[in-house]
Amino acid sequence: MPHTPYPTSYYAASANPVPARPELQGETETDVCIIGAGYTGLSTALFLLENGFKVTVLEAAKVGFGASGRNGGQIVNSYSRDIDVIERTVGPKQAQLLGQMAFEGGRIIRERIAKYNIQCDLKDGGVFAALSAKQMGHLESQKKLWERFGHTQLELMDAKRMREIVATDSYVGGMLDMSGGHIHPLNLALGEAAAVESLGGVIHEQSPAVRIDRGANPVVHTPQGRVKAKFVVVAGNAYLGGLVPELASKSMPCGTQVITTEPLSADLAKSLLPQDYCVEDCNYLLDYYRLTGDNRLIFGGGVVYGARDPSNIEAIIRPKMLKVFPQLKNVKIDFAWTGNFLLTLSRLPQVGRIGDNIYYSQGCSGHGVTYTHLAGKVLAEALRGQAERFDAFADLPHYPFPGGRMFQVPFSAIGAWYYSLRDKLGV
Incomplete structure (x- = not known):
């Protein structure tokens, strides 16, 4: 075989x-x-x-x-459709139970890592980055929604605070979730x-x-x-x-694409993401990125419907990375790959x-x-x-x-x- x-x-x-x-x-x-x-x-x-x-x-x-x-290695709470959408679909009783579970997965991951001493570069802190005032309004609503279900480790951030988190002028604001984070998946x-x-x-x-x-x-x-x-x-x-x-x-298999830079100097890596949080933006077809344990930048995004493998992943994703971090224009890409996830309607x-x-x-x-x-x-x-x-x-x-x-x-x-x-x- x-x-x-x-x-x-x-x-x-x-x-x-x-x-x-x-x-x-x-x-x-x-x-x-x-x-x-x-x-x-x-x-x-x-x-x-x-x-x-x-x-x-x-x-x-x-x-x-x-x-x-x-995958991108990001610990992100809730579901691909948030609790408010579930509530409108199935009503408050069922949504209440699903909402109570929406933040449990991240706790299970941390419990497993601690109980079984799993070495996977766990770091705390995940950021949702807003590219527009509309997206910032969505994050404000999301914070209230998640807090309604008992999730309180959240901080709304303006553009100035975001620049302290991410070395880019791309965002008008964001939300930090300290129960989020990232791992070597x-x-x-x-x-x-x-x-x-x-x-x-x-x-x-x-x-x-x-x-x-x-x-x-x-x-x-x-x-x-x-x-x-x-x-x-x-x-x-x-x-x-x-x-x-x-x-x-x-259901339908879909592909997403990821690239990884060569190892960055410690100073450059820290300048990009000083607190070592992971980041995803709020677009429908979102981009996401984080640092690895050996100071590389992992950057992913895009969706290929039907799970076909693109011929040149770097050509798709590198421009997205440089739009956020133009300071990486001379950095080499060491790895590029695709992986499939399963989409439901x-x-x-x-x-x-x-x-x-x-x-x-x-x-x-x-x-x-x-x-x-x-x-x-x-x-x-x-x-x-x-x-x-x-x-x-x-x-x-x-x-x-x-x-x-x-x-x-x-x-x-x-x-x-x-x-x-x-x-x-x-x-």
């Missing part, structure tokens, strides 16, 4: 050492078979193992191969995988799930083996393929159960670092018979993309163009 390595990226090049995790050979039995060793799968595995379940994780490539090991995933194994969990890499036999005792097949289980958790997200047809029509995650024993969570819509860690806890609760929080997500309405899969890409691209134009016009 072909071996799938990590794609070239700064994260893969700077990953912590890992043990060999051989592919599944033959038959094994477990309580829960989890498909996908990204954040959703690993978080679910950890919560289940901590509660006495026997767990086997199947990974088609390597731990953190997908979005979990390629692949090393977080690798540390969580090690924690899974320390509790007796088993992870098989290079073991794609190719078929699920449904029924009272589901069986997950791989090319060289099979897992008999009481429950299955599907956590493949944008890399699931057609394994579960019911999940495909209501509502931009809210899809959570549910198929039959009595196949559970899933997918569709973080570009907001997955914190949500996936919460999802693992919620899925584990449901398997233990505590379904109130699971049901709050499962009851969110979801719809297929207009025109079916053939028109997912053009319709989504047209929508993104519209909102991007509104950002540029400030309307």
Whole structure:
């Protein structure tokens, strides 16, 4: 069977050492078979193992191969659609429960890092940067909204204060969330995988799930083996393929692009982001950036609908970086890569159960670092018979993309163009 390595990226090049995790050979039995060793799968595995379940994780490539090991590395609270949108969609009762969970994922990440001594360059502090007065007004409303749900580690900042945080004149203001922050995302995933194994969990890499036999005792097949289980958790997200047809029509893989500079001098790095916070702007198609543990600037942005890989990522992202930091015009780019995330039409995650024993969570819509860690806890609760929080997500309405899969890409691209134009016009 072909071996799938990590794609070239700064994260893969700077990953912590890992043990060999051989592919599944033959038959094994477990309580829960989890498909996908990204954040959703690993978080679910950890919560289940901590509660006495026997767990086997199947990974088609390597731990953190997908979005979990390629993202911008930013700990950002709430969901891709905020709590006010959820409230208008489903009403105050369900929104209250989802709102209480909106800030839990970041706490889970920090608890995992501390409990299992995960070395992943954790830094506190995340900034939402406003490019217009309209965006600043949105941040003022967002602060009030989040404080209504008990989240108080927030500071609104004017243009002068923003220049103390970021060495650019691009922003009219912003909001600092000290419960936000940033990490080396692949090393977080690798540390969580090690924690899974320390509790007796088993992870098989290079073991794609190719078929699920449904029924009272589901069986997950791989090319060289099979897992008999009481429950299955599907956590493949944008890399699931057609394994579960019911999940495909209501979601679409999309690509985002990231570049990483050569190491910067300590003085230059500190001048760009003196407090070492991460930053994302407030545009619909947003840009995001932060410093790494070895003083590189990671800068990402853009969306490619349908998850095609652009031919020249640096040509797309470098101009965005120089617009914010023209002082980096002579700095070399050492790494450029793309990674897929799963978009839903509502931009809210899809959570549910198929039959009595196949559970899933997918569709973080570009907001997955914190949500996936919460999802693992919620899925584990449901398997233990505590379904109130699971049901709050499962009851969110979801719809297929207009025109079916053939028109997912053009319709989504047209929508993104519209909102991007509104950002540029400030309307």
